Amino acid sequence: MFALLNPFNIVIFGLWSISAILDYVEFCHIWQLKEYRIDRMRDFFSTKQGQSWWLNYFLLIRIFLVFLVYFWPINEIVHLKLGILAWFTVDVLYHVSRLLRRSLRYPNPTVKAVLLIISAFLFEFNLAILSRDWNVVFFFLIARFFVISFLVLVLNQITHRIKEWIIWRATKKIATYQKLIVIGITGSYGKSSVKEYLSQILAEKYRILKTPGNTNTDIGVAKFILRSDLDSVDIFVVEMGAYQIGEIKKICGIVKPKIGILTAIIEQHLSLFGSIENIQEAKYELLRAIPRDGLVITNADNIFCSELLPNLDCERKETFGEDIKNMPDCLISDIKTKAEFAVEWNIDYQEGTLSFSAPLLGAHQANNITPAIMVARYLGVSVNQITHAVSHLRPGEKALSVYQYGRATIIDDTYNSNPVGFKASLSILTSFPSTLPRIVITRGMLELGEKTREYHEQIGEEISFSADELIIITPDFVEDFMAGISALKDKYRLKDVKTIFSAVELLEYIKNRSHEPVIILLENRMPLNVYQEIKKNI
Incomplete structure (x- = not known):
């Protein structure tokens, strides 16, 4: 594993293990959200949210630090190890802080997700740790997303054959x-x-x-x-x-x-x-x-x-x-x-x-x-x-629903979003007494291609009629929403538009509003920490 199994190296190995596992858990979550499909992942990276992801802590800061280590004149192995120890300590503390703030994202523990995380961990372990080359250890800090992406492609080829076999068996069964x-x-x-x-x-x-x-x-x-x-x-x-x-x-x-x-x-x-x-x-x-x-x-x-x-x-x-x-x-x-x-x-x-x-x-x-x-x-x-x-119909498990969160009323339409569904949710929002403040919280609508701006402008106009406040939680569609809102500026109900891109800040905002008699429409997916907080307290 290391040249010597001394306590210093064991501590580094332990911190590295936590760092690697938590990274691969997060990266697997992204791939799972996109159903391990290259086309959906490509579309995600064409959005502002996807493009900004490349500039976050996982890559931009790490690339800077790795190049700093590579070109810094450190000749003593002890100094290099101290640098590695300091780095992994900071990295693990960062992940722990996100865990405590409920902003750490993780996939559903399916067989495929678990297999991907374990495979990526073992891949890095064999190439980085067993090589006894500290430079390789640092290299993997910026290569982890590409490692798990490569393994997704490999696993997709393997699972394709298994998938065809399962489909063949199901076809034969139902045909009887x-x-x-x-x-x-x-x-x-x-x-x-x-x-x-x-x-x-x-x-x-x-x-x-x-x-x-x-x-x-x-x-x-x-x-x-x-x-x-x-x-x-x-x-x-x-x-x-x-x-x-x-x-x-x-x-x-x-x-x-x-x-x-x-x-x-x-x-x-x-x-x-x-x-x-x-x-x-x-x-x-x-x-x-x-x-x-x-x-x-x-x-x-x-x-x-x-x-x-x-x-x-x-x-x-x-x-x-x-x-x-x-x-x-x-x-x-x-x-x-x-x-x-x-x-x-x-x-x-x-x-x-x-x-x-x-x-x-x-x-x-x-x-x-x-x-x-x-x-x-x-x-x-x-x-x-x-x-x-x-007369006795019940909505599906993830259908639009209304419930109380503190003194606030939540209209939960977080399963998915499309232009028709968004307008239907706004219609429900307007069915509540006009004396109550109405708030729309949304990330916008995804995968609309060349119609993206047109539909978000239309929804922006609808929100101007329907809500007092709009909270936009990702950067992708801010300009598109605002184009629709600006066309009706100061003519209708909407008074305030905010952008809250931090999951922690959004959670704090919703907690604060829960003490007031307001109507909050949650449209399209919310950060996990927000959803867990609301579901825990309804």
Whole structure:
């Protein structure tokens, strides 16, 4: 390990071990957030937040110190060791301080994450420590992110073969259940909500299995099939997501859906797909997989959803929407939201006009529940059964929710964010009494490509109408938000815009506001320390 196992070297080794493990834990967290995908990581580094990451403590300061050591005229090994000891002591104390402030980020402890962290640690140990070259030890201080990135690429090649084997097994398993009805759901937004509501409504008559949480990839669906008992299942509801053309087609190849729901198509993940036409192509992979005797349901108010319907093999194609000009098969009308967080609406469909009421937040829920009602009617669920189920619907685990945090009311929409969802959250914010201060805290919306500025300007205008205060927590979209806000400056409700890029400062701000009767909308992901603090105290 070292030339001599003396106490001095052992202390250095211990500090090095802590430093290396904590670094690799943090770097693995970043890769895990991006699902170990190069395209998503590349997109992250194209943002201001990603670019500023290269200038942080992990690289900029370390590069300076490493070059200082390399070129400093230190000839005595004792002096070099003292320098290394001092450096690792400071490094470990820095990590400990972040741990105490709850700003240290770490991945979910999956097998892949643990394997990556251990592999990176052993890789550095073998090259740096066993080489007995102190210069190499210093070199790895600036090379750790590249080490784990290299190992991600290697591991992806290995796991690809394992993934294909798992998918093959899942495809064979589900193919043996000839009577199983599979319903696929996709769209730029709303697919998780539709999945939850559809499953609850169909449960009035059938035995239902649905993909859990945000499981919507080929490997996620395949693994779920392999660990699930399909013997007692009538209908399998599958959420399908994608970042590239071909990914939904692969899921359809596994489950062979008979019914397909396309909720909406917008420029979500545009930076990954490259164009709205590519997004449309990817989402339509589900509808093209529906057999001739199946059912396709999509959004008449969204041109990208409806314009290619005539090209499908499926004979029964139905649409829903609010605009009568688009001639939807199921017309949604008279949407009303109530103070006790309920939504009411009517639909004109088959039997005539039907009225529904659901104990859910937001007028947008009518568009999430209606396609589920249409599928239920197709599968023979009675109107009475549907009405009963709708009146008792529960939101999904990560759906938008409202709860108290001290005296403050939190509107939690932190699972994800897109332009339509952001506007729906702002609508809920405005449903609270206008006498209460309204605050929006957001990082903005990601992966919108060339539409980024346009959508953030639009949301900036909406915030000007809806909120008293805006807190922006990353630097990427400050200018874009401000462009929309400036167009309406001093004309509407918004009085103050702040930028708080520090997770610690943001936590302190929210703690302070929790002592006041304010309404706080949390839009898109929040720093972990903030989320843990709020969840702990609700």
